[in-house]
Amino acid sequence: MAPGKGGADGVHIEAPPNAPAREGHGWRTYRLLVALAAIMVVGAAAILLWQRFGPRPGPKYGVAINANASVQDFRLNSTLGHPIALSDFADRYTVLYFGYTTCPDICPTTLADLGKAEKLLGDAAKRMQVLFVTVDPERDTPERLHDYLAYFSPTFIGLSGGLEETEAIASQFGVVYEKRYASGSATDYLMDHSAAVIVLDAERRPQVMFPFGVTAEQIASDLQALLR
């Protein structure tokens, strides 16, 4: 339609006979649209509120902890070259795992699974940080930790502290470990240790625990729901 003369005038002239009906129609459509828009806005708000505060389905493969209380903060030497505190990750979830670099089977399997889960999560993985705390600080130097973790993921951070310190930190996650000597030599030992992976929220409250044996895909699936 040509702009200007033809349009508005034409409608205006033809309008009167049908005007009330048309107005009724337009008014109804208008109100319907407003109602729909309002419903959509309220619905969207409800969905957002539900997502933020509503109950989340518990993890399918891990164990729900959803603790009310935060764990005590700690600061340990890290593979980044400077000490790192748990509270440094106040903007993301932390995925905590206790192990040691000469661990024969469980640790590499779990770390490989966490590395794979991280890849599967893609961008969502930016909202979490994997922290590996060595339970064998006598043998695991930060350099050794760094080289070991690089094998699984470039983003993983290794942490090491004193013997007593590490034991106290581990205990508050229900993690225990002890040396099991393989021979008479003082440096030839394995560490028997709890194998669970613990996920904390930004406020350092334990949320989910993955027992050993949960696959990378399962970990990724549960984390996906948590990191939404």
Next chain:
Amino acid sequence: MSVTSTYPEQRSAGQNNRKLILLWLGLLAIPLVAVILFAVFQPVKVVPRIGLAPGFIFTDQNGARLTNEDLRGKVVIYNFTTTSCTAPCVDSAPTMQGVQALLARLDTEGIPVKMVTISLDPERDAPQRLGEYAQRLGADPALWHFVTGAPERLKQVVGGGFGLYYKQEDDGVFEFDPMIALVDGNGILRAQYKRGLPDVDFVARDLGLIFDEVRNSTGAGGLVYEAAHLFACYATY
């Protein structure tokens, strides 16, 4: 369509719209009312998840090692005391005996249960003394363990993890408030009865709720239980 006929039509359209809006408001109110009803009436009761129970490696009355990992998969009732707890020390052992009697007649439907007494006094409560203490209480050795460990570990586990403040006076007597705690099979601390000694009925009620949750929180029931945890306004003691 005539001009005169449109006026009532408009009015009825307005009424329809009003009805529509009321309908939508009603629909929106349903979940809100449901949430409020759920929070008020609490059709599903849960004992809150307080946090992860502490990890420990202790020695029991037989000199054997007992760790929290050994107890994973089992619901555990803990108390914290010393074998020399006599008045004015408030002894939680009779309550534990009550719990043991309760467990003997309770059908846990295959959910394994253990009881653990942690002694705060490793210096005096060597395994042998713990064994004698266990016998004196009539403890079932298959159910009830008596353990202790190094003082600094105990402080970390009992003082830190379980949140029980205690101290040893100069005369060697331990000063502490009696406490009983419940830990579920996932190693999650579910109850700390700190305000004096709980009635065995309280412990029984909470144990029952934990058993119910273990049995019912699969599938869709899981979401209901998560919702219940969200409104964990259920006072435990």
